Amino acid sequence: MKSKTLRKTIEVNSPGRINLIGEHIDYNGGLVLPAAINLRIRLSLKKNYTDTISVWSEDYKKGFKLNLKSIAPSNQQWENYIAGVLFLIDKVVPNKLEGFDCFITSKLPMGSGISSSAALECGIAKGVNALFNLDLSDEELIGIAQQAEHSFVGTNCGVMDQYAVIKGVENGFLLLNCNEHRHTIIPSNLGAHKIVLLNTNVSHNLSTSEYNLRRKECNLALKKIQEVYPEYLFLADVPKSVLLKFKTKMAVHLFKRATYVIEENHRVKKAAKALKKEALRNLGNLMYESHKGLKELYEVSCAELDFLVDFSKTSENVIGSRMMGGGFGGCTINLVHKDYASEFINTASKAYKQEFNIELTPTIVKIGNGVTVHEYEN
Numbered sequence: 503m504k505s506k507t508l509r510k511t512i513e514v515n516s517p518g519r520i521n522l523i524g525e526h527i528d529y530n531g532g533l534v535l536p537a538a539i540n541l542r543i544r545l546s547l548k549k550n551y552t553d554t555i556s557v558w559s560e561d562y563k564k565g566f567k568l569n570l571k572s573i574a575p576s577n578q579q580w581e582n583y584i585a586g587v588l589f590l591i592d593k594v595v596p597n598k599l600e601g602f603d604c605f606i607t608s609k610l611p612m613g614s615g616i617s618s619s620a621a622l623e624c625g626i627a628k629g630v631n632a633l634f635n636l637d638l639s640d641e642e643l644i645g646i647a648q649q650a651e652h653s654f655v656g657t658n659c660g661v662m663d664q665y666a667v668i669k670g671v672e673n674g675f676l677l678l679n680c681n682e683h684r685h686t687i688i689p690s691n692l693g694a695h696k697i698v699l700l701n702t703n704v705s706h707n708l709s710t711s712e713y714n715l716r717r718k719e720c721n722l723a724l725k726k727i728q729e730v731y732p733e734y735l736f737l738a739d740v741p742k743s744v745l746l747k748f749k750t751k752m753a754v755h756l757f758k759r760a761t762y763v764i765e766e767n768h769r770v771k772k773a774a775k776a777l778k779k780e781a782l783r784n785l786g787n788l789m790y791e792s793h794k795g796l797k798e799l800y801e802v803s804c805a806e807l808d809f810l811v812d813f814s815k816t817s818e819n820v821i822g823s824r825m826m827g828g829g830f831g832g833c834t835i836n837l838v839h840k841d842y843a844s845e846f847i848n849t850a851s852k853a854y855k856q857e858f859n860i861e862l863t864p865t866i867v868k869i870g871n872g873v874t875v876h877e878y879e880n
């Protein structure tokens with residue numbers, strides 16, 4: 503028999519994500535190839551029968567409180583990932599939230615390009631959904647988490663991170679159409695290769711401002727094209743032959759951004775085919791091409807990322823490497839033969855330390871499920 507003092511506890515495991523290829527493509531309405539990973543944020547939520555939401559991050563050793571009636575942006579950025587989600591949930595399903603305690607602990611490095619931010623947003627969204635029986639769909643929660651990052655955090659992100667964090671499946675990449683918000687699963691048959699992330703441990707200040715600027719630049723390029731071809735609703739859909747007609751009609755940097763987007767979208771299509779056929783060398787070469795585009799045309803790489811990608815080319819056991827995430831720091835993603843993964847990590851770490859006097863943080867990741875939610879009483 504249940505005791506009256508039993509309280510519902512919600513345990514959420516929310517993963518980070520990788521993206522094999524298709525960088526900066528989600529907000530341009532194209533294709534991307536992400537997957538959720540085995541590194542996760544854990545959130546534990548329990549009602550506290552007050553008007554206060556009380557959150558503790560074990561990683562920061564810091565907490566904050568929010569009054570249910572006055573959820574607003576904070577000058578502590580990390581609080582905004584959570585407050586933003588709660589504010590928007592309260593808009594979508596008014597007066598359903600009650601006070602609760604939330605304890606957060608994480609194995610996901612922050613700011614390294616594996617989307618601890620989306621893991622946090624989606625984790626809190628799924629947790630609150632379960633705690634208060636809100637019945638919001640995954641699609642609604644993805645939208646809320648993305649919108650929270652726009653309006654409370656100030657990063658105008660696309661949908662990829664939140665989508666991969668919520669919809670990820672074990673041993674599969676999501677070939678995600680970011681315009682239609684639908685995906686197919688491609689089995690992650692990487693043969694003898696492991697996925698090695700090399701975290702540069704640098705995060706140049708530019709990342710948020712340049713991210714938002716790239717979005718703006720892509721919109722400007724698209725608008726120019728739409729003056730003549732209104733039928734193209736997304737930059738990723740514009741054929742290269744159409745873009746070429748605008749070479750002298752738009753600013754050089756806008757033409758470069760648009761060229762990258764259109765080429766990268768094609769690369770994702772080719773990469774998905776290569777992955778299906780287990781043509782892994784082709785897949786790896788497409789990752790190298792992606793990096794070149796991000797460096798030279800989209801201009802979001804940095805010396806540390808370029809160094810690691812160049813270094814990977816010195817080992818025949820690495821078949822592909824590129825920067826991953828928004829850029830200006832964070833990590834590279836590398837496909838490395840499993841028997842040589844440690845050797846590669848050691849030599850890359852030494853070379854990186856020698857070049858920049860910074861320790862590299864390597865991680866071998868596995869593909870895992872999207873957010874999981876468990877409910878129990880204690």
Ligand code: ADP
Binds near residue numbers: 579827
């Ligand atoms: P990424 O998403 O690549 O990790 P972002 O800069 O987008 O990088 O997001 C990182 C931010 O997310 C952190 O600076 C912090 O504000 C927030 N965050 C992530 N994990 C946690 C955590 N465990 N506790 C508190 N805040 C977190």
Ligand code: MG
Binds near residue numbers: 618
């Ligand atoms: Mg992020």
